[in-house]
Amino acid sequence: MIGAASTASALQTARMPIRAGLGFKSDYFDDIVSAPPRVGFFEVHAENYMCAGGPPHAQLERLRRDYALSLHGVGLSLGGAGPLDIEHVARLQALNKRYQPELFSEHLAWSSHGGRYFNDLLPIAYTDASLARVAEHVGELQDRLKRSVLVENPATYVRFAGSTLAEIDFLRELAARTGCGLLLDVNNVHVCAVNHRFDARDYIDAFPMERVGEIHLAGFAVDADDMGEPLLIDAHCAPVCDAVWALCRRALGRRADIPLLIEWDNELPRWEVLLAQAARADALLAEFAPKGNGDVAA
Numbered sequence: 001m002i003g004a005a006s007t008a009s010a011l012q013t014a015r016m017p018i019r020a021g022l023g024f025k026s027d028y029f030d031d032i033v034s035a036p037p038r039v040g041f042f043e044v045h046a047e048n049y050m051c052a053g054g055p056p057h058a059q060l061e062r063l064r065r066d067y068a069l070s071l072h073g074v075g076l077s078l079g080g081a082g083p084l085d086i087e088h089v090a091r092l093q094a095l096n097k098r099y100q101p102e103l104f105s106e107h108l109a110w111s112s113h114g115g116r117y118f119n120d121l122l123p124i125a126y127t128d129a130s131l132a133r134v135a136e137h138v139g140e141l142q143d144r145l146k147r148s149v150l151v152e153n154p155a156t157y158v159r160f161a162g163s164t165l166a167e168i169d170f171l172r173e174l175a176a177r178t179g180c181g182l183l184l185d186v187n188n189v190h191v192c193a194v195n196h197r198f199d200a201r202d203y204i205d206a207f208p209m210e211r212v213g214e215i216h217l218a219g220f221a222v223d224a225d226d227m228g229e230p231l232l233i234d235a236h237c238a239p240v241c242d243a244v245w246a247l248c249r250r251a252l253g254r255r256a257d258i259p260l261l262i263e264w265d266n267e268l269p270r271w272e273v274l275l276a277q278a279a280r281a282d283a284l285l286a287e288f289a290p291k292g293n294g295d296v297a298a
Contacts, residue, residue: 016041016068016102016214018289020281021261022274023072023236029059031271039278041068041102043261047075050091064099070214070261071101078137078151079110079124089144096145103214105150105183106141108134108171125160126170131177138178150213151175152183155191155234168206175211182208185216186247187240187263191232204247209255217248217281218263236265240277249284256288 019040024032042063049056063069076088096104109121124130142149153171165173171182184207193200219238223231240262248260260281264274 016070016259018257018259018285020278020285021068021070021259022278023261023263023265024060024063025265025268026056026059027268028271028274029062033062036066037275037278039067039275040259040282041070041261043070043072043263046071046073046092046095046104049095060099069099069101070103070105070259071095071099073104073106074121075111076106076137076141077109077111078106078141079108079122079130079134080137081110081133084137084140089141092141093144096147103150104145104147105152105214107152108154108174121154123154123156123158123160126163126165126167128164131165131170131173135174135177138174138180142178142180148179148181150181150183152185152216153188153207155185155188157195157231157233159196168203168208172208172211175208180211181213182211183214183216184209184212184251184258185218186251187216187218187220187244188234190241190244190247191220191234194230194232200243200247201250204250205254207251209251209258212251212255212258215248215251215258215260216263217244217260217277219244236263237267239269239273240280245280245284248281249287252284252288256285260285 017040021041021043022039024042024044044060049060051057073092076084076092107121108124110124111121124134138149138151151171151174153167174180175182189200189203193203217240218234218236219240221233221235221237223233225231252258262274262277262281264277
């Protein structure tokens, strides 16, 4: 298992530009090739590239020639009760070997059980037992990939009465036990704060920023629960809202040398809208960058 002492060096070795990046969608491939954007990196969902070849790989290989890459898993079920799907891990190994991404990340969630797979990222109870299980899964994943991975804080819509650990304490201890890094999804923090009625600023202030290798920013959908109270859905279907930008600024005020990703997966906008979101993220990074840092756009 990759030890905690090696985490910082592992993340530094896989040097990612301290810039804004975009989640890649094939809809934008022609725009990207015809006028390469000034973004720091692209992020792709690993499960979209678990075929042997074809247009998805041709496009990703073209992007990889010019841009840093973050590979983001969405289906490994790190929080699942059963063992990791070794065939799925093998496909992740093949993708990591093929593309050598600067970063690899997965979710603190489960999405499979007893051989059944669900198209969702489902929450876990935060207990000593679940911590031990997730730590075992993360350790096994890192051993097989031979690299440190990032684990993302979830967006949730229910809480478990049986939880005995706070989410931040769970993530901090997970990183300490396994040497993994963390992916701070600021939109998820805002979504959870509204859904569960806590102050998102307190969460950001307590988060172990020293373990963060990437920050996600996204938009959400607005619904209502059975009591008529606001319920936010992490749908990645809208621009980043002002409250999320403010939380990101708060996080960067604690540590600013972290790449920012704009996620937009549904109801895709015009390419120019995404570029404007990335430009705003770059401008925010530039506010905190020391003079002479060539990695951050002015």
